[in-house]
Amino acid sequence: MRYKLHRCLTALLLSGTISVAQTLTVKVNTPQHTVQPTMWGIFFEDINFSADGGIYAELVKNRSFEFAQPLQGWKVIKEANNGKVLIVNRAPENAANPRYAHITVAGNFGLFNEGFRGMGFKKGETYNFSVLAGNTNGDLTIKVVLLNDKGAPIGTATIGTPGKDWKNYAASITASETVSKGGLQVFFEGNGTIDADMLSLFPANTWKQRPGGLRTDLVQLLADLHPGFVRFPGGCIVEGKDLVNRYQWKKTVGPIEERTLIVNRWNTEFPYRAPGDYYQSYGLGFFEYFQLSEDIGAEPLPILNCGMACQFNTGEVAADDDVPAYIQDALDLIEFANAGTDTKWGKLRADMGHPRPFNLKMIGVGNEQWDSQYIARYKMWETVLKTKHPEIKLVSSVGPSPDDERFHYGWSQLKGSKADLVDEHYYMAPDWFLQNASRYDNYDRKAPHIFAGEYAAHIRDKEKDQPESRNTWGSALAEAAFMTGLERNADVVNMASYAPLLAHVDAWQWRPDLIWFDNLRSIGTPNYYVQKLFANxxxxxxxPVTENGKALTGQDSIYGSATIDAAKHQLLLKVVNASSAARPYKIQLDGATTTKEAALQQILTATDKLAINTLDQPSLVAPLQQKLTVTKxxxxxxxxxxxxxxxxxPYK
Incomplete structure (x- = not known):
């Protein structure tokens, strides 16, 4: 009988139904490494319609007729012979914004704009329309109409006859319905001609109520992460397919109507997800990125083109004699962000509404470059910037992979450099993340520090129709295990960010992504909640936290790291159970005792590793909180x- 009972207990232990509690020992009074305020941040790239059609709240697509097809996104609304539209190009006099619409009206002539996969309107909310108009001849009025998804009006406003001089005209409209795929009609009524440009529609309710601002719900999701930094604007769009289409920050600042639109690098990158209408209006430009960073309490990390186009595309390289111009852009950016208002670029910052400096502390040299051409250019940048601005940290690159020839060559060259941080990228399978939680445990402490700038666990199953389907609980669990290793090695890993950040469910190019949205709604994925727990x-x-004297790096599928908040006197212990069995543990505080203040456990879990959050089920995987019973x-x-x-x- 005893033998049978012993066999049953053994089977239960092996199955995970019953197990003996192990002890996790946390040496609370033995602080090791400072956790940088920048440890957990966000990486914003304009991919998946993240900017135009996403966080930048403009609802009108191709508002200035600057797309390659000038009327893309627009449809003419007219009866026979009652008007026409001619797109005029005035490049010699306005190179930044050359096109406008010359409209002839004989009765009632209109334009319809489809928006970015439709326009989202909320019942009772106000929407602000504006248009630059001038050269009016005749008696004309402008009627603006919001439409629902069936084409029926849900709000109207009228603008009186514009004058001869170019001027901004505006009207506010209140929506009478909530619709996710509405549209906009702009009617020109009467007889005569008029020139129109920058036809724009924004919700009045933007982030911090800024006119022409950002989408509130998306910024709030970012703010709730309490990120330590914002890396912007990319990503591959920094490089461009070729150097002509690289990101140039100077073309993204100043008055909105003077910013030069270009095609987005992701417009045709993947043939099976090529939108064909993906451009960068730069309504979200460098000033707005700096402002966003400031708003959410994060350090700005701009990434600048170093003189190289995307090496996955043309691989075009600027001549050595041209590289100083790229470096000058960096010097001018430092002036724009940090200098006084008595300087050229500091004055522009003030003119845009921010006389105080943005306190820029770091710059990325190139995005995801590699090989000897990159190293040569990086060293040119380093020589100038470390001489003229030694206070600015430099972020360098070792390519797109965490362990290949490009990666190892880059490191061989950068170990002796003055690079402050090296940007490593990991787009790998979940198992890789589980197996690499100890990646930095034996890292050379004298080498440049690590910026884990882009990472996400990519499941390798067949593509599914549901956009959010790649953001599984299993992928988030693996990332969490890896992140304990990043945190444990906070002396060398100073920054980390998931990528990509945002994706429109109807206009994505890349999966998985941290946050999904449509024209009205947005959700955090399981991966988002992992990031939020670590950052918050x-x-x-x-x-130190150990089990049987060893760090928690995956033994029995348990991963862990521990920090203290010295100011709040809190122990913050993170433990990931990647197994399929429940595990009882005793947490033992060494060198500290608990207080009467409540101790808490935040739990993020799901019974199915394929579980996902969707716009219709946004909280299927979300943290739950419970109180802990503690002894001394x-x-x-x-x-x-x-x-x-x-x-x-809490401890004392």
Missing amino acids: YKGTNTV NSASVTLQPASVNVFVI
């Missing part, structure tokens, strides 16, 4: 199967 419970210093210096806890756990334990 960052702490100030790492402390310990707590007994249970780790649910496939779970991420954050234990917040």
Whole structure:
């Protein structure tokens, strides 16, 4: 009988139904490494309609007729012989914004704009229309109409006859319905001619109520992450397919109507997801990126083209004699961000509404470059910037892979450089993340520090129709395990960001993504909630956490890291159970005791590793909070199967 009972207990232990509690020892009074305020951040690239059609709240597509097809996104509305539209190109006098519409009206002539996969309107909300108009001849009025998804009016406004001089005219409209795929009609009524440009429609309710601003719900999701930095504007769009189409920050600042639109690099990158109408209006430009960073309490990290186009495309390289111009752009950017208003670029910053400096501290030299051509250009940048601005940290690149010939060559050249951070990228399978939680445990502490600038666990199954389907709980769980290793090595890993950040469900090019949205709604993925837990419970210093004297790097599928918040006197213990069995543990505080303040456990889990959040089911995988029962210096806890756990334990 005893033998049978022993066999049953053994089977239960092996199955995970019953297990003996192990002890996690946390040396609370032994701080190791400072956790940088920049440890967990966000990386914004205009991919998946993240900017135009996304966080930049403009609802009109091709508002200035600057697309390659000038009327793309527009349709003419007219009866026979009652008007026409002619697109005029005035490049010699206005190279930044050369085109406008010359409209002849004989009765009632209109233009319809389809928006970015439709326009989202909310019942009772106000929408602000504006148009630059002039050269009016005759008696004309402008009627603006919001349409629902069936083409019926849900709001109208009228603008009186514009004058001869170019001037901005505006009207506000309140929507009577909520629709996700509406549109805009602009009617010109009467007889005569008129010139029109910059036809624009914004919700009045933008982030911080700024006219022509950002979409509130998307910025709020970013703010809720409490990111330490914002890396912008990319990404591959920094490089461009060729150097003509690279990102040039100077063309993204100043008055909106003077910013030069270009085609987005992602417009035709993947034939199976080529939108054909993806451009960069630069309504979200460098000033707005700096402002966004400031708004959400994050350090700005601009990435600049170093004189190389995307090496996955043309690989075009600027001549050595031309590289100083690229470096000058960086010097001018530092002036724009940090200098006084008595300088050229500092004055422009002030003219745009921000006389105070943005306090820029770091710049990325190139995006995802590699090989000897990149190293040569990086060294040219380093020589100038470290001489003229030694206070600015430089972020360098070792290519797109975490372990290949390009990666190792880059590191061989950068170890002796003055690079402050090296940007490593990991787009790998979930198993890779689980297996690499100890990647930096034996890292050379004298080498440049690490910026884990782009990472995401990519599941390798067949493509599914549901856009959010690649953001599974299993992928988020693997990322969390890897992130414990980044945090444990906070002395060398100073920054990390998931990529990409945003994706429109009807206009994506790349999956997975941290946040999905449509024209009205937005959701955080399971991966988002992992990022949020780590960032919101960052702490100030790492402390050792061990089981049987060893760090938690995947033994029995358990991963962990611990920090303290020295100011709040909180222990922040993160433990990932990547197994399919519940695990009981005793958390033992070494060198500290608990207080009467409540101790908490944040739990993120799902019974199915393929579980996802969707716009219709936004919280299927989301953190739950429960109180912990603690003794003087310990707590007994249970780790649910496939779970991420954050234990917040006040101490003294």
